[in-house]
């Protein structure tokens with residue numbers, strides 16, 4: 192379980208996170224949603240320590256990550272997998288080398304065991320047989336899938352995904368979303384996903400946190416999100432005139 | 447992992463810069479030979495002295511300092527671009543998340559590769575420049591082959607070669623560290639990668655020239 196306790200972050204005079212508290216449970220995909228610039232990426236980076244919080248604490252299974260030394264953090268990070276917005280694959284390495292990289296750095300497996308594990312992970316993300324391609328030779332959706340394979344190769348306990356479906360078509364997005372959901376359940380990971388994609392929200396939102404102006408404005412799940420009665424959340428979800436009409440009719444149907 | 451990455455960097459730096467080093471050195475050697483011969487038309491000075499002067503200018507300055515300025519442009523900009531791209535596309539963040547110390551993982555192989563490869567390129571440059579001087583001097587009739595070879599050996603100070611290598615190692619260190627610094631701490635987007643790379647080259651050149659002066663002052 193990951194717990195945020197009143198985390199705050201300022202950049203210059205701009206207060207991006209104004210005290211956010213939340214809990215993330217294993218086996219669930221938790222989504223952080225909000226408009227662009229609402230602080231989703233900053234929240235995620237604070238959770239993994241790429242950005243330091245100004246105050247508050249990030250707890251991993253009861254251990255205060257924010258107060259840890261670099262060595263202690265490295266131990267926690269070995270249990271963390273992260274999928275970055277653009278995939279963040281290493282350009283100079285093939286797909287296989289990318290996925291094998293964490294194993295080469297940290298595991299004591301034999302070459303054959305590593306190969307087997309890499310093939311399993313690539314198979315898991317439907318990229319079996321693409322081992323030898325380079326990042327420059329594959330599509331954006333494939334890069335994200337390789338990113339997922341690399342993130343789960345060390346069997347992490349915690350998975351973070353920053354906008355896993357930005358820049359992807361709806362169908363590919365759905366494939367990525369389902370994949371994240373599946374591996375979260377199978378590996379019983381604590382998964383936190385940043386998104387502003389409503390399809391993802393409805394599809395995989397076991398637990399949803401809505402950020403608005405630096406605060407947690409609403410928390411719930413995908414069953415509740417459409418009729419929360421929360422003004423800001425409704426504005427975020429039903430942004431277009433078309434969707435507002437859909438909502439009006441939806442309420443009629445529900446009533 | 448580190449060894450493999452160091453070898454990859456050495457290959458990129460060495461093979462990537464070999465052609466430009468050979469071409470530049472060839473013309474530097476040819477031009478300096480012709481110009482020295484042109485300036486030294488005196489019946490009092492034996493003609494083989496031209497070869498000695500070409501040797502000194504090549505080893506002490508042209509094939510080290512001038513070449514390092516060229517390599518700052520070639521290798522420095524590519525190191526800064528490589529790290530800048532890794533920073534902007536979050537590859538450096540990805541390393542950190544995996545628990546890898548990105549600074550040592552990325553910078554050390556590049557530094558070691560530069561410290562080995564650049565002095566190697568300098569040695570190649572010295573040889574090519576002197577060979578082209580020899581060719582030009584003997585084919586254009588400035589002096590005979592024997593006279594050039596005699597002049598090349600005359601008054602040879604072995605320390606100058608050591609001085610050349612000290613400079614080469616110093617400049618390699620400057621190129622690698624300054625370029626990596628600017629790339630690693632790049633911020634923003636694609637435009638900033640360009641800015642970081644330009645800055646890296648400019649700072650490399652200035653710092654190389656300053657150290658060129660300091661080393662000449664201290665060691666000669």
Ligand SMILES: Nc1ncnc2c1ncn2[C@@H]1O[C@H](COP(=O)(O)OP(=O)(O)O)[C@@H](O)[C@H]1O
Pocket residue numbers: 202207225226227228229230231232233234
């Ligand atoms: N490193 C930084 N330095 C200064 N400001 C930042 C930095 N990172 C993010 N911000 C600011 O924080 C706000 C939230 O950004 P972000 O978390 O990236 O939003 P999003 O919800 O779209 O992911 C933005 O206004 C952004 O300008």
Ligand SMILES: [Mg+2]
Pocket residue numbers: 231232354
């Ligand atoms: Mg973001």
